[in-house]
Amino acid sequence: MALVRKKADFVGDTVQLEAVGLRYADGPEIFSDVSFAIPQSSFHFLTGPSGAGKTSLLSLMYLAKRPSRGKLMLFGDDVTDAKRNRLPAIRRRLGVVFQDFRLLEHMTAFDNVALPLRIAKVSEAVVERNVSELLKWVGLEEQMQARPSVLSGGQQQRIAIARAVVHRPKLILADEPTGNVDDAIAVRLMQLVVELHKLGSSVIIATHNEHLVARFPFPRLHLNGGKVTALPPMHASEIGTAAS
Amino acid sequence: MIALRSELPLKGDASGRFVVWLVMVLVFMASIAVTTNAYIGALLGHWGQSVTGTLTIQIPVMLDAKDPTSTAATEKVLDVLHRHPAVESAAAVPREKVTELLKPWFGPGEAVADLPLPVLIDVRMSTSEPSAISAVSNSVQTAAPGAVIDDHRAWLNRVIGLAEGLGAIALTMMALVTGALALTIVFATRASLAEFAQVIDVLHVVGAKDGYIAGQFARRAALQSLAGGLAGLVIYAPTLGIIAWLASRIEDGILPDVRFPASLWVTLAVLPVAAGAIATITANVTVRRALSAKV
Structure with missing residues (x-):
């Protein structure tokens, strides 16, 4: 796949959180005083036990939620209280893979993957070329015109990943992106993300899959008890220990 | 044809058929109001002309x-x-x-x-x-x-008073029809917004602007209202024919034989377009307001 992209047009970290807290309505804070920075072209795993708030932390970064307090910066822009009309342009630089895929059932696999390009008003010729190429790469050339409901969980997951990366985003946020596929497909999908990372995308992958984390030598952000700890790449010998 | 592509599955949406039917009835009522107003205007003109001086x-x-x-x-x-x-x-x-x-x-x-x-x-x-x-x-x-x-002034004044009263009722009916149309669109749009909340969330995540999403709702509302409006005119045409036939059976001297002005036919033809325009604006504003409450 020919992935050509422009050089990053901002200076500094892709993501920056300063003393960020998040609470739902009047409930307790899910996490508090979270501070970390994701440099440009970096790759991180986001780990932590179930219910630690990994999905909520990702949703802050893809602008589905706003911090209750603290400061959130994306691509050098302070988006903590940014006006709504500024958000679409920032979101177009993101690629998000949801744990539950969130594919649009009334659309074919092709149209689902094409969605970010069409929203960005990319020409249909380019849409046709890039989407077909990407769907072939993830092994779904035979299912391009199929509706998500007739596809297996693993196939749906591959469509979700393809949709997240088709527009070559500067930041890829993935929530358990390999949860429903076998190891061979999981590795192939990870290779796609790693390739995009090599071309300059920053990547944050939230996952429980310790084997996957141990297989790729990327640093971790470990979320536990409402706090984030930066950890080095996981060694295979750590699989099954508390820090994962 | 990116501009006409719809990412929201609004075509098969149940509230769509309901809007078409309601707009058909509303345009039918508006047609009655418009015709009444035009008839009263024509009567006044006729009577005024025959008694002045x-x-x-x-x-x-x-x-x-x-x-x-x-x-x-x-x-x-x-x-x-x-x-x-x-x-x-x-x-x-x-x-x-x-x-x-x-x-x-x-x-x-x-x-x-x-x-x-x-x-x-x-x-x-x-x-x-x-x-x-x-x-x-x-x-x-x-x-x-x-x-x-x-000098017919007292009689004419009473007739004008009656005519103005009927004209005011016709205008009130038009205002009520317009309000009912706007409310219909507001409720149908809100129902669709709730039904497609997850699709809208995905569109936002991939960078769709509120105006892009609102445009899809507005286009749907416009087409439905236009279709309903045309249907309303189609069922009104024979109704107008029946009223004209019944009026023609009344003997001369009670109701004069007046001609409808050309502006009536233009106004009737414009009604479906006006319904489409009201629906477009209402759907657009409703969606934008609802989306502005999101992150």
Whole structure:
């Protein structure tokens, strides 16, 4: 796949959180005083036990939620209280893979993957070329015109990943992106993300899959008890220990 | 054709059919209101034109019981009128014509012929100035005290009052129809927003602007309202034909034969387009407002 992209047009970290807290309505804070920075072209795993708030932390970064307090910066822009009309342009630089895929059932696999390009008003010729190429790469050339409901969980997951990366985003946020596929497909999908990372995308992958984390030598952000700890790449010998 | 592509599955949406039916009924009602207003306008024009600058003088029966048209009082009045500079023409209405005018109320029998009828004198003024009408009235009263002079103003004012009242009702009906249309679109749009909340979230995540999403709802509302509006006009056409046929059966003298102005047909043709425009604006505003509450 020919992935050509422009050089990053901002200076500094892709993501920056300063003393960020998040609470739902009047409930307790899910996490508090979270501070970390994701440099440009970096790759991180986001780990932590179930219910630690990994999905909520990702949703802050893809602008589905706003911090209750603290400061959130994306691509050098302070988006903590940014006006709504500024958000679409920032979101177009993101690629998000949801744990539950969130594919649009009334659309074919092709149209689902094409969605970010069409929203960005990319020409249909380019849409046709890039989407077909990407769907072939993830092994779904035979299912391009199929509706998500007739596809297996693993196939749906591959469509979700393809949709997240088709527009070559500067930041890829993935929530358990390999949860429903076998190891061979999981590795192939990870290779796609790693390739995009090599071309300059920053990547944050939230996952429980310790084997996957141990297989790729990327640093971790470990979320536990409402706090984030930066950890080095996981060694295979750590699989099954508390820090994962 | 990116501009016409719809990422929201609004076509098969249940509220769509409901909107088409409702708009059809609303445009049907609006057509009635518009036609009523135009008919009243045409009637007023007709009546106003036929009575402006005219007087009707009534010589009561007791003044001249034997042979009204040739009696002294009538001749005296006619003489005064013919000599008056503000009078263009004056002539006693033949008894046959008076009898004819009364036929719708008394029937075609002989009863009317035996009635003691007053003499009516039709006067056409050369001016409709109130001072001239007043001068003619004074001259007639002097010549024949007891003669009743009707410049039709009181009657016309009452008719205008009635017409204005009916016109106001028609306009109120139009305002209610417009409000009902807007509310229909608001509720249908909100229902669709709730139904497709997850799709909208995905569109936002991939960078869709509120205007892009609102545009899809607005386009759907416009097409549905246009379709409903055209259907409303289609069912109104035979209704208008039936009303016109029923009106044509009423005898002359009660309702004059008036022509609808061309503007009525233009207004009726514009109604579906207006419904589409109202729906577009309402859906757009509703979606934008709802989305502005999101992150």
